[in-house]
Amino acid sequence: MRILTRDPEVHELLNYAKRYTKYQKLIFVFAPILLFVGILSPFLIRYLFDNIIAKADFSKLPVFVLLFIGIKGLERLLSVVVNYNIFKCGNQITHDEQVSFLKKVLRSPVESLAKKSTGDMISRATSDIPQLSRTISSVIPIIVLNIIELILFGGVLIYFSWQLALVVFATIPFYNFSVNIFNKKLKKFSTLEREKNSQVIESFREKIDGTATIKNLVKNEYFAEKFDEKVKEWLKVSNKYQLVTQTIEDFVTFIRGISPVLVLSFGGFLVMKGTITLGTLIGFYDFMNWIYEPIRVLSHFLISLKSATPVFRRIREIHEMDEEKSGEKIFEGVNKIEYKEVCFSYDNEPVLNGINLKINSNERVAIVGTSGAGKSTLITLLPRYFDPEKGNVMINGEDLRRYVLNKLRKKVIVVHQNDFLFNMSIRENIVLDDNFSEEEFREAIKIACVDKFIDKLENGYDTIVGERGSKLSDGQRQRVAIARAVIRNPKVLVLDEATSGVDSQTEEEIFNNLKKLNMTIIIISHRLSTIRKADRVVVLDKGRVVEEGTHEELVKKGLMYKKILESQLMA
Structure with missing residues (x-):
């Protein structure tokens, strides 16, 4: 959390998200159950190898398979419930934010609104708010639940083999490195992408409103080219933004890709020495990627948070506008x-x-x-x-x-x-x-x-x-x-x-x-x-x-x- 809140704007966004925890009750009820059901998997795998396959006790196999399928089915069912409620929460936040946004606009002075283009305001309401809502709807559950996952999954890996766990844990710092090294560029291109997107929407709105005039003056190509310029400006910035995010993603994938080789190599050595059983190695190997999932999610979500701060700033800018001032005297008639x-x-x-x-x-x-x-x-x-x-x-x-x-x-x-x-x-x-x-x-x-x-x-x-x-x-x-x-x-x-x-x-x-x-x-x-x-x-x-x-x-x-x-x- 310290890494996440080091940025003042991210810290402010996290505080803002707390107001919507009232919509996330079911997420916090079912998500922990989902976690505990999920961590049963490596224990079942180990039991399969060490107690059924190694001992050739295949009479237990049908019951084991049915139990395994049942647990996996329950896991997917809980996943549907949790993810649906995150999606539902995001929609409700979009509703609340858009209504609040419009009410704020209607309370603002005409003079202040005149300084904002219509396209920019539409962009904030219909593009920025849904993007911000998707982040807000999941930010607290994702941070809390994935930190719990890290602790639980890390504990399971240590329980299976502390030696192999150390190999996995040694790769984790590279995740933070991949995020922090691109942090400034990420914020820069995220801000520019939102600004350019707003300009595209405003330009499109202007051309639609002025269609009759454009046709009357036979300036179809001229205004199409003007719009094309705005779209190309957005495209250039958007491509750079995607390059930064994809570079971070692929670096994380690279680290995740080399870890299994390290674990299998060292784990095979430990099996040959008799330090761990083959079932333990297979169970560990099956479960080790789970430890990367919360790290991947948190790393990816940090990127999303950084990207959301310029959007949050644009919405907050409207909410911070002065409102029309009203007196207290009742107006009755005109003399x-x-x-x-x-x-x-x-x-x-x-x-x-x-x-x-x-x-x-x-x-x-x-x-x-x-x-x-x-x-x-x-x-x-x-x-x-x-x-x-x-x-x-x-x-x-x-x-x-x-x-x-x-x-x-x-x-x-x-x-x-x-x-x-x-x-x-x-x-x-x-x-x-x-x-x-x-x-x-x-x-x-x-x-x-x-x-x-x-x-x-x-x-x-x-x-x-x-x-x-x-x-x-x-x-x-x-x-x-x-x-x-x-x-x-x-x-x-x-x-x-x-x-x-x-x-x-x-x-x-x-x-x-x-x-x-x-x-x-x-x-x-x-x-x-x-x-x-x-x-x-x-x-x-x-x-x-x-x-x-x-x-x-x-x-x-x-x-x-x-x-x-x-x-x-x-x-």
């Missing part, structure tokens, strides 16, 4: 939204520069500006996807950071242009397992005009929308997303280009329906018809509020707002 000297940057690039803005309860406000003016960033601060670097975003005079986060987000809902739809039915996408009445559901779909197209679908509200809502048009997806928000009766509804795919007549109907609701509505849009539905227009430029007023007032001023409208009309 006034206020931005006070709010500043925010992406990668040290200022996006919002001292924003000051007030929005009253039940007011309809349109946020307009040129691309990059900070419109979307401004509204992402409301449900606290991000927190301002300076200044305060306040509702009812309280900084948003003081509110219970989940309560805040249930009442401040943002609908984006391409809001995500899950591969479920339209009804499920809207309700999302919440307890809404049929009346509430019907009211929400009517407000969002989902009922206008539902008859065209084969299964109505039970129609599966496909991956990311691929079976629906842009406008249909947007209406489902609006219904999903409206049914939750938010106090603040933010529509970020949320009707861009909807025809003008349907959009007009949706906004007329929304006006009847008791909620504050914030609109981001490039459509003049949409902007004109607002009570007030706020114009952003370079992260600052430069104009405010009604559509008519701002047109008369002839400044930034008018220029934006003119550029859109010309476009």
Whole structure:
């Protein structure tokens, strides 16, 4: 164990594995029985040669054969039970770790997640976790049981012949040598292999997501070659990793291969001298390879542990991410939204520069500006996807950071242009397992005009929308997303280009329906018809509020707002 725990990361992994011993009870019950049944074999072999064959007492042979077959059958049965439970434990750990991983991701800030590629996160969840789970599921049983095996098997060999046992024991230090000499390279290539594998998955995901664009630009070969480069990088590292592990394995096999010759040579000499019987030599020879099995397993498992530490590090990195911070004040309603000297940057690039803005309860406000003016960033601060670097975003005079986060987000809902739809039915996408009445559901779909197209679908509200809502048009997806928000009766509804795919007549109907609701509505849009539905227009430029007023007032001023409208009309 000292060899195993010398590496701090291995030591940490072993401690982490202890939390899953609750799944390993049956392993620790049946595995020791398996060991004790297994060590009966050399005694039976010795008895066969010395008491049956040497004495020509063949009347005992049938009973002996039946007993031997029975013991071997019991041994294999116990092996099935032990190995099945190790496999079952690994699956349960994979389940627990993947669920825990997802929960951690969902609790992490958007800002932190944005720094991780989707492919890398998928790789950690679907590749790294199962690999880590296989190690964790067996690490403690393998270490404990194989150490017990070493003691038991060593004791049996000494009992048979201490002289021959010394020959076998003399080869054991070479096992540790073979592992330690390649230790650094093993860790290096194991870490690189996981990183390159993650890059392959991310590259593949990107090409699948961009298939339509690739076809449209006739760049099939170009992107296939780019993917080929990533796979070759992984292949190069993976081959080196396999070379190191195989070298260790074959060196161990070499030591194991020469030992029988040494034992038989020296053992034959001891038989001729009369020091041991032929039955003892045959029994010892039959059993001597058993002593190498726990050594081989421990040596191989040390390799697996070294390989698992980079994987463990990648999983631990996610679990060590900061979580979104929540306040304690209960969010109840909205009287006034206020931005006070709010500043925010992406990668040290200022996006919002001292924003000051007030929005009253039940007011309809349109946020307009040129691309990059900070419109979307401004509204992402409301449900606290991000927190301002300076200044305060306040509702009812309280900084948003003081509110219970989940309560805040249930009442401040943002609908984006391409809001995500899950591969479920339209009804499920809207309700999302919440307890809404049929009346509430019907009211929400009517407000969002989902009922206008539902008859065209084969299964109505039970129609599966496909991956990311691929079976629906842009406008249909947007209406489902609006219904999903409206049914939750938010106090603040933010529509970020949320009707861009909807025809003008349907959009007009949706906004007329929304006006009847008791909620504050914030609109981001490039459509003049949409902007004109607002009570007030706020114009952003370079992260600052430069104009405010009604559509008519701002047109008369002839400044930034008018220029934006003119550029859109010309476009």
